Amino acid sequence: MKKLLVATLVTAMTFAASAAAVAQEAPAGDWKPVLTVAFAGYDEVMADIAFLGKLADNPSLADGVSAMVQMFTQGQGLAGIDGRGPWGMVLRTNGQEFVTLAFVPVTDMEKVLGLLATQGITAEKNEQGVYQIQTPARMLYAQQKGPWAYIADQASTLDNVPANPMGLLGGLHQRYDIAIRASIQNIPPLFRQMAAAQLQMGMEAGMERMPGETDEQYAARTNLAKQAAGRITTLINELDQLLLGWAIDREKGVSHLDIGVTAVAGTKTAEQFAQLKQASTNFAGFDLPGAAVTGNWAGRLTDADVEQYKLVLTSLRQSAQKELEKEELPEEDAKLASDLLNQLLDVAVATVERKEVDGGMVVLMGPSQFEAAVGGVVAEGAKLEDTIKRLVAALAEDEPDVREMITLDAETYKGVNFHAITVPLPEDAEQSAIDLFGRNVNAVLGISEQSVYLAAGQDPAATLKRVIDASAAQQGKQILPMRLSVSVRPILEFVGAMGDDPQTQQMARMLSGVLAQGNGEDHVTLSTRPVPGGMLTRLEVEGGLLRLMTMLPQLMGGQSGPGGPGADPFGGPAEMEEAPAMQGADPFN
Numbered sequence: 001m002k003k004l005l006v007a008t009l010v011t012a013m014t015f016a017a018s019a020a021a022v023a024q025e026a027p028a029g030d031w032k033p034v035l036t037v038a039f040a041g042y043d044e045v046m047a048d049i050a051f052l053g054k055l056a057d058n059p060s061l062a063d064g065v066s067a068m069v070q071m072f073t074q075g076q077g078l079a080g081i082d083g084r085g086p087w088g089m090v091l092r093t094n095g096q097e098f099v100t101l102a103f104v105p106v107t108d109m110e111k112v113l114g115l116l117a118t119q120g121i122t123a124e125k126n127e128q129g130v131y132q133i134q135t136p137a138r139m140l141y142a143q144q145k146g147p148w149a150y151i152a153d154q155a156s157t158l159d160n161v162p163a164n165p166m167g168l169l170g171g172l173h174q175r176y177d178i179a180i181r182a183s184i185q186n187i188p189p190l191f192r193q194m195a196a197a198q199l200q201m202g203m204e205a206g207m208e209r210m211p212g213e214t215d216e217q218y219a220a221r222t223n224l225a226k227q228a229a230g231r232i233t234t235l236i237n238e239l240d241q242l243l244l245g246w247a248i249d250r251e252k253g254v255s256h257l258d259i260g261v262t263a264v265a266g267t268k269t270a271e272q273f274a275q276l277k278q279a280s281t282n283f284a285g286f287d288l289p290g291a292a293v294t295g296n297w298a299g300r301l302t303d304a305d306v307e308q309y310k311l312v313l314t315s316l317r318q319s320a321q322k323e324l325e326k327e328e329l330p331e332e333d334a335k336l337a338s339d340l341l342n343q344l345l346d347v348a349v350a351t352v353e354r355k356e357v358d359g360g361m362v363v364l365m366g367p368s369q370f371e372a373a374v375g376g377v378v379a380e381g382a383k384l385e386d387t388i389k390r391l392v393a394a395l396a397e398d399e400p401d402v403r404e405m406i407t408l409d410a411e412t413y414k415g416v417n418f419h420a421i422t423v424p425l426p427e428d429a430e431q432s433a434i435d436l437f438g439r440n441v442n443a444v445l446g447i448s449e450q451s452v453y454l455a456a457g458q459d460p461a462a463t464l465k466r467v468i469d470a471s472a473a474q475q476g477k478q479i480l481p482m483r484l485s486v487s488v489r490p491i492l493e494f495v496g497a498m499g500d501d502p503q504t505q506q507m508a509r510m511l512s513g514v515l516a517q518g519n520g521e522d523h524v525t526l527s528t529r530p531v532p533g534g535m536l537t538r539l540e541v542e543g544g545l546l547r548l549m550t551m552l553p554q555l556m557g558g559q560s561g562p563g564g565p566g567a568d569p570f571g572g573p574a575e576m577e578e579a580p581a582m583q584g585a586d587p588f589n
Helices: 002-019 042-055 061-073 108-116 156-160 165-168 188-206 215-238 270-275 303-327 331-354 383-400 401-405 433-437 460-472 488-500 504-519 545-555
Strands: 030-039 087-093 099-105 121-127 129-132 139-145 150-151 177-183 241-247 254-263 280-281 293-300 356-366 367-379 404-414 416-424 438-445 453-459 475-477 483-487 525-531 534-542
Touching: 030 165, 042 061, 042 241, 042 545, 099 156, 099 525, 099 534, 108 121, 108 129, 139 156, 150 156, 150 545, 165 525, 188 215, 215 241, 215 270, 215 303, 241 534, 254 270, 254 545, 280 293, 280 356, 303 331, 331 383, 356 460, 356 488, 367 460, 383 401, 383 404, 383 438, 383 453, 401 404, 401 416, 416 460, 433 438, 433 488, 433 545, 438 460, 453 460, 483 488, 488 504, 504 545
Parallel strands: none
Antiparallel strands: 030 087, 030 177, 087 099, 099 150, 121 129, 129 139, 139 150, 177 241, 241 254, 254 534, 280 475, 293 356, 293 483, 356 367, 367 453, 404 416, 416 438, 438 453, 483 525, 525 534
16 A cells, blocks of 8 residues: 555556557657546545544554555655545557556655656756656656646657546546546457467467367367357457446445446447346245345346357257266166256256246355245256156155155245255264254255245255245345345354364354444445446445455454544645546446
8 A cells, every 4th residue: 555655656657658559759649548547646545545444443554554655655655745635547549559657646746757767767958848658568648737747658649638637537436436448339340350360379379189189079078168259259349348447335325346348339238237137036934034145136048148158058968968978878868868868858848948046045154044045947847846756756666765765845935946955964073063054954856837946954945935935025125136245254153163173163153253343234245236328247345355354464463554633634735636537428427
C-alpha cells in the first residue's frame, strides 16, 4: 500500500508506454479508448483504510499508513499531488496507431517531480514547458495544465488534452477505488483477427491424435475443440466491453469485486446475454437460514448451449461405450451395462433439450453438524428412477450387501420418492468422523417426475424435507440467475470442533470468536446479474470478514503500523471541479 501510493504514478506512465510500444507520432483523427484505468484517488483510499480501522477497533490505522508513506518518500509524503482527485490512464487508437495519456491531480508540479526524484527518476523541462521524464523503461513527457499533470509517451499527445479529463474515465472513479475497462470493439480489426488466428493455430497444434484414440473419440474431441475455439473467436468479434472494478462501500459496510461484460447490439452474443434475466425458481428452499453455504441458479439455455452440451454428452457416451468394451464383460452383463448407460444419458439429453436451468444447494455446518443437499430440474424423472432401480438390482446380484446399503422406495414425501443409502465408515476411520456420523454415513436420493435431489449427512431425509417444504412455499420466486453465498463462521465452528490438528482447531475457534462480534456479517457472496447488453458478476465480502482480515496481522502475532494523531487527510483547498462523465448510459452502473 505504501509503495503503491507513490509508485502508481510511475507505473501508470511506464505501463501506458509499454502497452503502446507500437505508437508513433499521432496524427489527428477519431481517437477511441481501448483501455481505461481509473484510480479513485489518495483521499478516497485513505477514507477506506480509516473505515477498515474503525471496523477493526484500530482508529489509528489510516494515520499509520500515512506515516509509512512519509517514511517511504523521505518525509515528503505526496507533495504536490491533490489527494482529492482521481488518477487515470487511457490507451487510445485511431484505427492504425496507439497513443497513451495518463493524468494526476496536482497542486505543484515541481514538488511532484521532486517526489519522483526520491525514486531515482529524473526530469528536465524544455522550452515548450514540457518535462522530459527518464524512466527505467523509456522517455515520457509531462506537462501541467490547470490542476492536472498530463503524462504521455509522445510529446505531441500533450498538444490536445481536455481541460478536465474526468470524462475520459466514464464515471469509473465514482464507483470503484480502482477499475480497468477494455473496449474490445475499439481495437483495430487487424489486431482482433490476429488474436483469432493465434487461437486457431494453438487449437490446431493440440489436435494430434492421442495414443489409443479411436476414430470416434478423435472426431468427438476435435469437434469439441473446434466448437470452443469458434465460440471464443465469436466473443472476440462480438464483445463490446470488459470491466474489472474493486471498491469498498463504506455506507453498506461491504467490499466488492465486479467483472462485467457487454456485447455489441444485434449479435448472437447479445441475444444470449438478453436471455440472462431475473429468473424464477422452484428450488428456493435451498436458501435455508443459518446455512454455511447456499446457492441457487435459474435461467434458460440457448440453442448454442444445447448443441454444446449435447456434443459433450455424445463424446461421453462414445468414450464410456469404448471403456465397457475393454472390460470384456459377459454378453448379458455388457448389454445391461450399455442399456443403463444409454438410458441415463438419454435422460441427460432430454434435460438439456428442455432448456430449463433451475436448481440449488445447501450445506449446514456447526460444531457437531454436517448436512449437505443439492437438487434441480430433470426431464423424465420416472426413466431416471427406473435406471437407478435396474442398476441396484444388477449390483445386488453380485454383491448381496448392496441390498443392506440401499433401500429403494424408503419413503415418499410430497411426490418425491426417497431412496436411502447407508455407507459404513471404514474400520480405521478417524474418531472425529465417527463422533460426527456414527458408524455410517447416510444419504438420500430423491426423485420426482420433474426433479432430482441428493442429500448426505446425519439426517439427510430431514434436510431434504426442509428443502422441499420451503421450496413449495416459494414456488416461482424471483431470483438472480446465479447466487452462491458462503457463511464463514459456521465453517470455522465446525473446524474448531472437529479438526484433527489442535493448533488448527485453536485458530478456527479464535477466528470464529472474532466473527461472532460481527452481527452475522460473515458472508462471501458470488452472484451474476443482467445489465443492459451484458452481465455483471460480483464477489462481495461483508463487513465482519473485512474486520477479520484487517485484524489478521494482530491475531497472528504481528503489529499494526505506526499510528497516533495526524493531519486530516481530507483537509485542503476547495473541492476540485469535475466534468460530467462521457455521454451514453453505462451498462455497469
